[in-house]
Amino acid sequence: MGLIILLGIGLVGYKLTDLNQKSKSVETIQTDIPLVFPENITEVEPCGEKLCLMTVGHKKGRRLIIVDPETGHLSSIVTFSDRP
Numbered sequence: 001m002g003l004i005i006l007l008g009i010g011l012v013g014y015k016l017t018d019l020n021q022k023s024k025s026v027e028t029i030q031t032d033i034p035l036v037f038p039e040n041i042t043e044v045e046p047c048g049e050k051l052c053l054m055t056v057g058h059k060k061g062r063r064l065i066i067v068d069p070e071t072g073h074l075s076s077i078v079t080f081s082d083r084p
């Protein structure tokens with residue numbers, strides 16, 4: 001009976017360490033965002049399941065860059081012209 005208890009405890013310990021190793025193996029997503037010098041990111045906000053970056057300093061005006069954080073791809077770039 002003691003052997004069965006020890007095997008059970010060992011199995012539970014093995015499963016816990018196996019789950020910890022699987023949860024730590026998260027793939028890092030990287031992306032290149034086209035910023036033109038001296039354009040700077042001023043705000044970073046979640047917008048739904050996307051990530052919104054507001055920038056200033058682009059020659060055409062302020063830009064809203066929407067990024068898909070799961071893939072790292074740019075969903076869209078919206079430019080707010082400073083000129084009428």
